[in-house]
Amino acid sequence: MSDRSFLIDNIGSLVTNDPELGEGALGLVEDAALVVEDGLVAWAGPRARMPEGAARERWDAGGRAVTPGFVDSHAHLVFAGDRSREFEARMSGRPYTAGGIRTTVAATRAATDEQLRDNVRRLVTEALRSGTTTVESKSGYGLTVEDEERSLRVAAEHTDEVTYLGAHVVPPEYMGKPDAYVELVCGAMLDACAPHSRWIDVFCERGAFDGDQTRAILTAGKERGLVPRVHAGQLGPGPGVAVAVELGAASADHVTHLRDTDVEALASSDTVATLLPGAEFSTRSPYPDARRLLDAGATVALATDCNPGSSYTTNVPFCIALAVRDMNMTPAEALWAATLGGARALRRTDVGHLAVGARADLVLLDAPSHLHLAYRPGVPLVNQVWKNGTPVLR
The missing domain is CATH 2.30.40.10 (Urease, subunit C, domain 1)
Structure with a gap:
């Protein structure tokens, strides 16, 4: 200070x-x-x-x-590798799925600690140059006990807002055995990762984890003192928002596809709806309707979702412009969401x-x-x- x-x-x-x-x-x-x-x-x-x-x-x-x-309350900064070819293919018409995450998992596992550290440093510096002074960062590209733990250690060198995301996708070695992987995420992996984390997150989505698995993982994290966050409703409607509100999650993130009951649940709870327009921009997916959430009384945050596959940007002003242009937000609402909204999503009163x-x-x-x-x-x-x-x- x-x-x-x-x-x-x-x-x-x-x-x-x-x-x-x-x-x-x-x-x-x-x-x-x-x-x-x-x-x-x-x-x-x-x-x-x-x-x-x-x-x-x-x-x-x-x-x-x-x-x-700016307060960027959703980012994935610890990774290695490049997925620009995947982006090129997507821009040529191939739809986005969660499967590309496994490409980054392989590269991250092969990287040294110093390579991961250099990449996080580069991205945090890049974000700072565009006005981001608080950033959250998740694990989720290691998906072994050792690689998740070291990802969180590296993230914690650059931010206090560290999130354990062992439940990003089921890794290749557990294909066909998702319940065994959930047991690992709730057991030995959580034991190794909890000391380095403030938050726990789950990608609750088709191709990743269902509602029951999400509930089990977040409950295990809460028992270890971690506060839930949830990736919810990015690829289609699902149980993510309901589970997030049920368990008192700080935020439900993406929320691109919402049922009326989801909007009502968010509006009547303290769970922040975090919108990530960089993901829609980079996947040519429909943008969430922020107006629907705002008019219902939900608290809305705006973040970058910086990651190598579906939103490779650290630039919050870019996301503000997207929110105004394509998500029915006013300039004032978008700026508030990218500052105080992000702070609410991180349960911070000082930023x-x-x-x-x-x-x-x-x-x-x-x-x-x-x-x-x-x-x-x-x-x-x-x-x-x-x-x-x-x-x-x-």
Whole structure:
């Protein structure tokens, strides 16, 4: 944590995500300033009300926008290998299935710890450059006790938000014996992986794990102190959302295909609906209807799903643009989902907003407003990023 005290002055538009500080759900403050002390937000508001002598160092935002750092609550960063040929084939008409995961499993098992470490470092740095200051990362490309455990150890070197996903798919050596693999995931693999994890996840989908298997795995994880998350409804309707809500999961992710009962369950629970438009973009699949979830009252998060097969991007602004263009979200809703929504999906209160006491994770845009994140898709608008009050771009 930084011990510096500084002021960001002359902010054209400040997104705080605190309605008590500014307008609407984004808590938008025009002609604003923000004071950071010891890595935390000490004051935020209109420049006209800025406290005198609050900070020794001054940054001039030059009339540009400042937002909270993006919170990417769903990513798969520990892997090896390349699946660009699979992407090429998909763009030529081959449909997406979960089977390609096994290609990455083989490459990941063959990689050294240092190769995995280098790849995670590269992706975290790439994400940081585009404004992501908090990222979750899963295992799921090892699928042996040893490879899942080392994947989680590597992930934990770069983030506190580490998820055990031994139940990604059934590996080749267990084909035809899914119950035996579930027993491993709930037993020796969980024993090895729980000490390195905060979360437990299951790919509840045809071709992966059914509702009963998902429930058994998540229940075993809860007994070891891990909090559930669920891959649900990516390829078609299924039991994933119902199981997630039943077990108090922090999030149900993808949720592309939802029944009315699923929407109602999410809206009446604390389980966040995490939308991953990068996956739909990269698989030419139908986008989820965020409007349906928002209008029902569900909490919605937006994340990248960065992985080598179906969404190889770390860029949250790209996902914001997709959400606005193809998922019926407003620019404000998409930004909120990619910041405070992601924090809710990770059950974090210290990130995703810029109220007093929040972690000083900030993004300075080369734009006068957050609207430009969707208005100018593909343009590198991030000028500076602060994490824990420390500037990280040079």
